Amino acid sequence: MLTLGSCDGGVPATSVPCTAPVREPPTARRGDVEGLRAVAVLLVVTYHVWLGRVSGGVDVFLLVSAFFLTGGLVRRLDAGERVSVARHWLRVFHRLVPTAGVVVAATVLAGVVLLPAVRWRGLLVDAVGSMTYTENWVLALRAVDYYAADKGSASPLQHMWSLSLQGQAFLLWPVLLVALAALARRTGWLTVRGLAGLGLGAVALTSFAWAVHSTATRQAFAYFDGAARVWELALGGLLALVVHRVQVPAAVAVPLGWLGAAGLVSCGLLLDVTGTFPGWAALWPLLSASAIILAGTAPGRWGVGRVLATSPLVTLGGISYALYLVHWPVLVLWLATSGRERAGMLDGAVVVVASLALAWLLSRAVERPVRALPWLRDAPWRSAGLVLGTAAAVATVSVAGIVRLDGQARRGAELSAGAEVPGYPGARAVHEGLQVAAVAPEDRLPAVTALRREWASLPGPCRGDWSDARLGSACTQLEPAGTPTASVVVVGDSHAEQWLAAVRPIAEEHGWRVVALLEGGCSFGAASTRTGGCADFNLAATAYLRQRPVDLVVTVSTAAHPTTTGERLVPGYAEVVRELTMHGVPVVGLRDNPRFTYAVAACVLENGDRDCSPRVAQKLAPSSPADALVGVDGFTSIDLTDLICPEGVCVPSVGNVWVYLDDNHLTRSFGATLSSALSDRLMAAGAWPEPDPGPPVVAGHLGVAGGPGGQVRR
Structure with a gap:
């Protein structure tokens, strides 16, 4: 088990004296950032349902997730707490996997009933990718056109790519930060926070350079490529490391925050992002979100943070995970069954309302109860069994379906x-x-x-x-x-x-x-x-x-x-x-x-x-x-x-x-x-590519140049 020793009462990692940790106000439950998460999911849903464009909301999700994840871990590590990577993983996936498992299983069942058989295998492959947090790589290798006009022909689980990428980050981030903290304590060169900043900065620069290059050369792959997206997470982590040190004057914070909000909302409208994400263009929504978060550090009654921290948006932020999970399957299955290429105003509104209702129900019936059950929360082995059992059950049934379909497909192999x-x-x-x-x-x-x-x-x-x-x-x-x-x-x-x-x-x-x-x-x-x-x-x-x-x-x-x-x-x-x-x-x-x-x-x-x-x-x-x-x-x-x-x-x-x-x-x-x-x-036609094919033979029904019965053309 990878852990970092405590400097206050615990077993020190080395004999190097511990640097006093920097104390700052907690960022884990900032109401304005919860509201920002709500705005991001509303942008994603709105753009998917009515506009058929990329909003930048998913990129904000990645940044905010890394903001919370990095801020929480670095505060604990900087304070000398003992951090168990395995327990951290368990807490995170205990919250994520059961809800995702319910949505993926329900989507597969609905897809088998509502979608033509030609789409079943792809749906099952996506189910396996979703439950193993590899869906972004499944789609990258498939080179899916994320900007396809006809969303009804898209996979109902295609949206799971971003959650897969987040899951990979949730696995990588604590390992990276604990390792950097251990290095900082062992060498004494820099504080935990300082070395974490250098590490995340290097990750951000390397990934961003790759994102710009791969977007220019093979954008369809780059869109789902984790290596081309990790810079967005690293940017959120860097923001968490510096936000407590930035004192934005109220006179600056108000316009900065509203400018960020305007940039975030308008990104997909003003930018033709088709073919440009996750390269330079992705800076637009990410810098806009960063401006909102930085502006929220300054008090003020006219700031955008006051609006974002209102109860409706904070509540919506609380069900944003469930809403993201359900909105895309609802939309795709509706379009597939209705024969439409894109939702109109009325049926689109029905899709949004239905998605909100399902998200609320999912959050109340699955996400919150599973998270709060003491017999799961207080027993790591039970929690691990729930996480692994849910993922394994859905993935195993999906694999069994793939095997059966492939058996039928072998009829045509010869x-x-x-x-x-x-x-x-x-x-x-x-x-x-x-x-x-x-x-x-x-x-x-x-x-x-x-x-x-x-x-x-x-x-x-x-x-x-x-x-x-x-x-x-x-x-x-x-x-x-x-x-x-x-x-x-x-x-x-x-x-x-x-x-x-x-x-x-x-x-x-x-x-x-x-x-x-x-x-x-x-x-x-x-x-x-x-x-x-x-x-x-x-x-x-x-x-x-x-x-x-x-x-x-x-x-x-x-x-x-x-x-x-x-x-x-x-x-x-x-x-x-x-x-x-x-x-x-x-x-x-x-x-x-x-x-x-x-x-x-x-x-x-x-x-x-x-x-x-x-x-x-x-x-x-x-x-x-x-x-x-x-x-x-x-x-x-x-x-x-x-x-x-x-x-x-x-x-x-x-x-x-x-x-x-x-x-x-x-x-x-x-x-x-x-x-x-x-x-x-x-x-x-005399086009046979052998050294000596003999004289051309002209038949009466060749279909050459002019179609059936046409004359040979050379």
């Missing part, structure tokens, strides 16, 4: 690997004219519970001469067992990535090396038509293709629109095609697939196939925009729309295989069933 499964021919039913008996939606492959894992990929990172430091993890590779017969590179965004499912079986059959250069949200085109990281990626990818012996480049040439027939050539695509072909690099451009405004499989489960099957004439342009590149020597345009939308109808499944994993990406399983058709059309 199909997604490129094997032929009787009764499930997918696109081959159209390409080869096969007759197949239709099955019910719940019997189609892959299992709807596994759709979100139906992304195509290659087995490992690029290596040897095929790796490139400029592309890093964006470059992956499939190497054949023997000497490669050809080297094929698939390049672009997620719509290029999905075609790996069709390319890979061909490569494995014919001994190709396949390299994928992929950057999410960044289609392949001339770098001059892109900005930021996307421009860098396209510049590096183009140079990569010119500098290596590439036999064929596979790209997506067009971009479909989800609501109109406004399909267009990918911006800058013509320029990059001409640049590559001019240097002798052959390029195949695959026409984009239709896109939708709804998750296709979920639509079928709720409404049936007919209501989820628009005609292709409603989704794509009358002819492929890639026709504009007809005549460019070395370029081949291939259109497989006739297999994705047979007989002109974009059906949700073809040959008993789900076509889409979401609203716009093909499943890996369906893509694998496209491989034979893609192989035939590459050969027919």
Whole structure:
């Protein structure tokens, strides 16, 4: 057990004399800071429900939590008290875990009843992440778009990321502060408070530098990255160390506090924080909150602290934890069941009132009673049993659910690997004219519970001469067992990535090396038509293709629109095609697939196939925009729309295989069933990447450039 000895009556840590502790007024129960917590949760709820923007309220939560945590621990350590880290952990998680466990369990039950099966596995994974305080890393690795307009498609437990980050801080902070206090006493160089300040300052500067860098380079990951967020906690800790020493004159405190309040409330309205948190922009709400806390040290009847310390706000601050826990599941489940993308004024008000009522009930029925029960509070082993038992019970049931769903999902594993499964021919039913008996939606492959894992990929990172430091993890590779017969590179965004499912079986059959250069949200085109990281990626990818012996480049040439027939050539695509072909690099451009405004499989489960099957004439342009590149020597345009939308109808499944994993990406399983058709059309178009494919064969039903029955274009 990690503890620090007392200097007053306890066993001293060393023979070094103890420095007299600095005494200051307690900060643990400042009414204005409790009120600030209430304002922060109101901002979070309001922005989530009605504005669909980031308010900065979560950042204030992190700062305030660290303010209380650091202030309390350093006061005890500075006074020479014996601090048991294990007991501190137990007290903190005794307050947090039971309430969280009730909310997570209730959300999972409600999600299974109200959400389509395609979302169950993700919900269970988030439940495990929530109860193990790792949800921020789950979402970081998943690279969730926190700013998605359609909150109804978000996870009902996505908001647990910030509580997971706080939980990690609650584990780390006492260890760090006790270790610093022990070092201060052992060396005598600085007081406990002074060394704690240096330590937290170093943490803050290091983390902030990382936050600025990672926000600029991979913001979707950085948003949930604990290393990029810990500076916000460290800032709250530093504030706790200095607040008692700052004497703000009343004449300054009044405008300072109100300025901080105005900055906090207006942050999400005046700043377009999408893509900028947790970097420089996060200073806005944090400095605003810091100004409010500093202003509260000066008495005054006109200060913002008087308002924040009023009974309604202090009461709301007392249930802020429960309100944060419940508001997001209530909102997401309402949007999912109502089919709305965002709440309006009336239903949003109902969501807020319902969340307040549930938070009050949760606080009165679970949070306060569990915290106050003497037989738990006074018996550490019982308290530990409650904490660990609650977390383990919810996590274990969730893991069992994941295992069961994964067992169902294995039915489609052979199909997604490129094997032929009787009764499930997918696109081959159209390409080869096969007759197949239709099955019910719940019997189609892959299992709807596994759709979100139906992304195509290659087995490992690029290596040897095929790796490139400029592309890093964006470059992956499939190497054949023997000497490669050809080297094929698939390049672009997620719509290029999905075609790996069709390319890979061909490569494995014919001994190709396949390299994928992929950057999410960044289609392949001339770098001059892109900005930021996307421009860098396209510049590096183009140079990569010119500098290596590439036999064929596979790209997506067009971009479909989800609501109109406004399909267009990918911006800058013509320029990059001409640049590559001019240097002798052959390029195949695959026409984009239709896109939708709804998750296709979920639509079928709720409404049936007919209501989820628009005609292709409603989704794509009358002819492929890639026709504009007809005549460019070395370029081949291939259109497989006739297999994705047979007989002109974009059906949700073809040959008993789900076509889409979401609203716009093909499943890996369906893509694998496209491989034979893609192989035939590459050969027919004369684009086969072998040294001597023989003379091109032109068939009558190739779907090349002009669609079914089109003429070969090169």
